[in-house]
Amino acid sequence: MSTKISNWPAATPMWVDLGVDDLNAAKAFYSDLFGWEFVCGGQDSGDYLLAHVGGRAVAGLGPKQDPGMPTVWTTFLASDDVDVTSKKVVAAGGQLMAPPFDVMDSGRMALAVDSVGAVFGVWQAGNHIGAERVNEHGALCWNEIHTHDYAAARAFYAEVFDVSYQDSTEEGLVYSTIRRPLDGREVGGVHHDSDLSEHTPGHWSTWFASDYVDGTATRALELGATLLRPVAESPMGRMALVQAPQGEIFGIIDAPRTSE
Numbered sequence: 001m002s003t004k005i006s007n008w009p010a011a012t013p014m015w016v017d018l019g020v021d022d023l024n025a026a027k028a029f030y031s032d033l034f035g036w037e038f039v040c041g042g043q044d045s046g047d048y049l050l051a052h053v054g055g056r057a058v059a060g061l062g063p064k065q066d067p068g069m070p071t072v073w074t075t076f077l078a079s080d081d082v083d084v085t086s087k088k089v090v091a092a093g094g095q096l097m098a099p100p101f102d103v104m105d106s107g108r109m110a111l112a113v114d115s116v117g118a119v120f121g122v123w124q125a126g127n128h129i130g131a132e133r134v135n136e137h138g139a140l141c142w143n144e145i146h147t148h149d150y151a152a153a154r155a156f157y158a159e160v161f162d163v164s165y166q167d168s169t170e171e172g173l174v175y176s177t178i179r180r181p182l183d184g185r186e187v188g189g190v191h192h193d194s195d196l197s198e199h200t201p202g203h204w205s206t207w208f209a210s211d212y213v214d215g216t217a218t219r220a221l222e223l224g225a226t227l228l229r230p231v232a233e234s235p236m237g238r239m240a241l242v243q244a245p246q247g248e249i250f251g252i253i254d255a256p257r258t259s260e
Contacts, residue, residue, distance in 0.1 A: 011161035013143035014130035018059030036139030056132035076121035117201025144189035147202030207251040
């Protein structure tokens with residue numbers, strides 16, 4: 001478990017949020033599954049909610065801005081200057097879905113698509129630093145890019161966020177961890193996902209920690225979710241891939257990947 005009270009270093013995946021069609025149903029699902037409690041994101045937040053574990057924020061939840069958008073967990077990466085980062089996104093071959101804008105006094109953000117088609121957010125903290133608890137039951141513990149263009153993904157994030165990589169490739173798996181520039185800490189991953197078709201864009205995936213993956217997976221099924229990958233052992237602990245009733249996909253794993 002780790003509690004965070006100061007700004008996350010640049011390039012760290014530090015927040016995830018979800019836009020849904022049925023906000024009440026999503027609240028019921030995640031409060032039962034992870035024990036989340038919900039707090040209003042503030043006046044004029046548009047029904048945006050902060051999910052809390054132990055009194056601290058771990059994720060965001062709100063109604064979709066566009067009903068035609070897919071239901072997905074969006075990963076946000078920390079930036080010291082979102083305007084500068086946004087310019088780097090475009091220069092590196094990405095696109096801006098939403099150029100930088102202020103979110104009240106919470107912070108400043110942009111939404112982008114990287115060079116392999118993966119959507120992500122960029123967050124410059126104001127009063128809201130992002131996740132305040134990580135690596136415990138119901139809290140964020142890992143984020144990774146899945147892509148069929150492994151080299152392009154690595155090049156993009158190195159150019160935009162000045163990250164480096166640690167190769168973790170082994171038999172049957174082409175993978176590297178992302179190291180943020182401040183201290184070289186491993187904060188995310190890039191996966192050459194052979195299950196993606198050549199024409200399927202990349203995507204960021206979100207992993208939440210669980211005290212008991214088997215029990216969490218069973219409860220997810222009881223709540224109407226589907227297991228896209230059943231519970232299995234991995235080098236990092238027992239894990240499973242869940243598709244929630246409204247369609248969003250996330251992983252659960254019983255061992256944290258990083259303390260921050």
